[in-house]
Amino acid sequence: MSDTDLAGAEEVEIETVLNGKPLRRRVKARQHLADFLRQELELTGTHLGCEHGICGACTVLLDGRSVRGCLTLAAQVSGKTVDTIEGLTESGKLAVLQNEFIARNAAQCAFCSSGMLLTSYELVSSGERPTRAEIREFLSGNMCRCTGYHAIIDAVEAVIAKSADKQAKGRP
């Protein structure tokens, strides 16, 4: 390995399913997933707030589980599925959450929203029936600096209540 490689030029090949479509790319070994999505694929809906794993703005789904895009290397997603705000919006899977967020003004600058929505999606699609306090706990890895969290919790609670109603009525 030369000095240039040490400076970050080393590349690896990955194969993944991104937003439902197969993707094969050479990626820089040192590039994290959020930078890869944003810089190489122009999927700029994934935001970077801290790049050290605290704020949650870069949250994406890896095999359906929320992960920090800044703490995951692009090279690590090979053989796994990745879902971002763009894909989950286009597929309509986020629509119910998005609509409740909008109706309650559960976003201001919206820089946290992609991560907040994806973490919320993981919770609402788990089939659990969490309490309000448990919703707060589940979302406590996503910082929102603008809202008071109240409307976000209301929105997630409303979506969970609706899906529980549907289940109770025996509908899909």
Next chain:
Amino acid sequence: MASPASSTTGIGARIPRRELKRLLSGQGRYVDDIKLPRMLHACFVRSPHPHARILSIDTEAAKQAPGVAAVFTASDINPKCEPFVGIALHRPGHRSAPQSLLAADRAVWQGQPVAIVVADTRAEAEDAAELVSIDWEPLPAVADQIQALAPGAPVIHPELGDNVAYDFSLEKGEPAKAFAEADLVIDEELRFERQMAMTLEARGLVADYNPGDGSLTVIHSHQSPFQMQEVFSHQLHIPEHKVRVMSPDIGGGFGMKLNIYVDEIATVVASLLLGRPVKFCVDRLESFVSDAQARDHHIRCRIAVKDGQVTAMELDDIGAVGAYGMPMRFNVAEGMMAITIAGAPYAFENYKARTRSIYVNKNLIGMYRGVGMPFACITAELLTDWAASKLGIDTIEFKRRNYRPKASLPCVTPGGQRLETVSFHECLDKLAHVIGYDRLRKEQQELRGRGIYRGLGIATFCEQTAYGPPYYGPSGASISTQDGCNVRLEPSGSVRCITSLTDQGQGTLTSIAQIIADSVGVAIDQVTVAGGDSAISPYGGGAWASRGTAIGGEAALRAGTMLKKNILSLAGAITQTPADALNIVDGHVVNRKTGQTVISLADVGRIGYFRQDTLPRDVDVQLSVSASFVANDKMYYMANGVQASYVEVDCDTGFIKVIGQWAVDDCGRVINPLLVNEQVRGGIVQGIGAVLYEECVFSDDGNLLNGTMADYLVPMADAMPDIVVEHVETPERSTQLGAKGIGEAGLIGAMGSVWVAVNDALKPLGAKILHQPFTPERVLDALARARQGQSS
């Protein structure tokens, strides 16, 4: 104006923000999402020392690194920009050393930029920045204002002689006499540590200088494009009409993105030197040492009480403002706001106060939500709450007796605040009802018997909103306190509006759309509003000091009203009807008496733009109008409110939990309660964070010890309470719209109420906590001191 009660999409309606669908789909366009052709990326080399001499800088290795276009130091960058001197001309004695963009011989805070590396990618710029070699000679540094005032302390700017930036005193009435004659004096020293604004999107810009025509376009995550247009033009000698500043979607501002930053301007200079677009986005770690910070005050405060009435108050404030005066935004403001507003709700006339702003080897203090107003609230509310307790008077009753009575309005407080339409008593009465005051007090008493220490804190505040020209005008800063709005009828009958305002998430643009919809007479979905572009909108201030809707909304109301008049005039000419017999309702011109549609706006637009040949020759078609608004004589619109916090202190661990939080706010006319309420809640959460968690921890010699988000705590969802928001509406009388500001109210009131609530919880233990943030360690220390018989 249109009747608020009758509108479902206009003024007063709870309608969701129109930008949200786009933003919540990942389709926002924040500054770091933007790529321009041939764009380069900048990274700064910053001083690792709080105070050090630069002996030499070697940039050769960095210049040879892969992808690097240039490495610039002070000798390249500084000659292109006039140095800033951050002093307010209307404050005699205010001093600062001039500040250049890059440190040349000496760095005076840890994080001060020294060199800028410009490369093809940010990663390459960062790699190369590590190769810049600087030979430093560390110098003695001072981080604390009290130490900076002591004889023999390192002097940060030797040409100033000492570290005092500003020393201001005021006195009204006979405070010494009132204290001498008092039945009760409460006297405390409070400490407020430094904190960050912590916008989730850090600062950033793309500077694009075009050497072909000498124009500069800056896409800037900033709250005031017009301020920056002026700064870039004036400091860099580019003709103002060739400078365009646009704010894209912005990931939070909170005042922090209102300040002037040397690294941002150095990025523009790099674009000038290279003739290519240059992007600079602050990463989180450098935001800790380069964003303007806030607070950092020692405040001694006392009140005098006689016969159950507050008769006098005194405040002595010492703030550490960092290494320089903040250009144009003046970091003496926190102290000045604190001492001029403290006690404003209370009817005493004897007052004495002093504020000193002190230079230290830390990053600059700048604008951040609340600007000193939390100190005004906390000092008065804490002291009056203790006074009430000592006198055995219920705190609500004490406030009722001591607030300035409505009959005394308008009045000027001894601190100089003009109160006209404030509503202290109404807000307090509503709050007491909403929180179930008597029930909470009963519960608190019962739980104390079981060793559970809960506290109830109530805080009254005044919020100066929508600053006017009497403040910034005489300061010498080219800061416009007006706002403007252009509104035009499109040929299809819809309405397009361009405002000088910016929106960092408040929802201001939606509020403007509501006002335009009402004032023209169309449905809100027929209105688009754009803002944040200094080249295309009428001139204006932007978003700061809780001003957007109050000032820009009034401009929109006036522009919409003018457009309506012009449309009716044209419709009258087309239909040969007197214009005053016509009105616009829901996109149609109707007969005012019968309500019958006379002509649609689409037909007015079509004829107005394409079939002028069918009109009489003297009909003057003006379907695009602009209006600006500023209140020439108004220093501010004073908003007010009352908040309550209900907290529980775990005396074993020192942890504090906020169980309930309530706000009753009076921001005048509420344009959109959905947006206003979450804005208040957001402010409250920042206020709770400030009191309980947030602190930039520095060593005595100015090294930042907790410069990551893992170490600097912010409020997260699990630790925050549900928050009830209610309103009293006392419209501002000097505008048609009647709106005051709302942006800072949540934070100011919450800081006050949490301070009082935590101390209320500790009362039966004889403990006081006077050092913010109230970390578990400080809580346990306060309890230990109380056990040893000292109160603080």
